[in-house]
Structures are given as C-alpha cells and as structure tokens.
Amino acid sequence: MKNVDRISKIKRMRTWANWNIGLGILLMYIGYAFFAGYLGSWFEKNYLFMLILLLIGFIMTMVATVLFMISGMVSMTSPQVQCPSCNKVTKMLGKEDACMYCGQPLALTEETQ
Ligand SMILES: [Zn+2]
Numbered sequence: 001m002k003n004v005d006r007i008s009k010i011k012r013m014r015t016w017a018n019w020n021i022g023l024g025i026l027l028m029y030i031g032y033a034f035f036a037g038y039l040g041s042w043f044e045k046n047y048l049f050m051l052i053l054l055l056i057g058f059i060m061t062m063v064a065t066v067l068f069m070i071s072g073m074v075s076m077t078s079p080q081v082q083c084p085s086c087n088k089v090t091k092m093l094g095k096e097d098a099c100m101y102c103g104q105p106l107a108l109t110e111e112t113q
Contacts, residue, residue, distance in 0.1 A: 006098035017067035024060030
C-alpha cells in the first residue's frame with residue numbers, strides 16, 4: 001500500500017516554490033494586461049494598479065527563488081537514507097520526513113544518525 005498523505009519536506013518546498021513562481025508571473029502578466037487594456041478598461045493606464053500587481057508578482061518570484069536555493073542547499077547537506085518500502089535512496093530533512101518517491105513516513109533513529 002502506498003502512503004501518499006505524507007509528502008517529503010523538500011518536495012513540498014519545491015512544489016510550493018514552483019506554484020509561487022507560476023502565480024507571480026501570472027500576476028505580473030495580469031497587471032500588464034490590465035494596464036494595456038486587454039482585460040477591459042477599468043484599470044487601463046492605471047499605473048498604481050499595475051505597480052502593485054508587478055510588485056506582488058516580483059516579490060513572489062523572488063521568494064520562490066530563495067526557496068529553491070534553500071531547498072537546494074538543504075538537500076546537499078541532509079543525510080541520505082534508503083527507503084524501506086521502495087528501496088530508493090531518499091533524503092531526510094529533520095528528524096521526521098517522508099520518502100520523496102513513495103511518501104513512506106521515515107524517522108531518524110539513533111543508529112542511522
Ligand atoms: Zn520510498
């Protein structure tokens with residue numbers, strides 16, 4: 001039986017960062033599209049509205065980039081363990097994490113540390 005309710009922390013961070021980049025770029029596009037008048041004339045030539053959307057989009061993309069960097073650095077230093085259910089080598093973040101491939105919950109014990 002696959003246990004998929006648990007997602008490994010590194011994977012979760014990457015998924016989150018990925019969504020953040022997508023949404024951030026989408027927000028920036030929407031801001032520009034409104035400004036140019038593609039999406040109706042309510043916010044056409046409205047600099048403040050575009051600026052706010054561009055800033056939010058930019059910040060979201062930057063946060064996602066930092067998250068990607070952190071997840072990259074963390075996965076370089078985190079210990080590797082072999083998953084007992086799918087036998088693949090996965091990485092542990094913290095004392096408790098889940099397998100990156102099958103979602104099997106894992107815990108670091110004294111002997112594996
Ligand atoms: Zn596994």
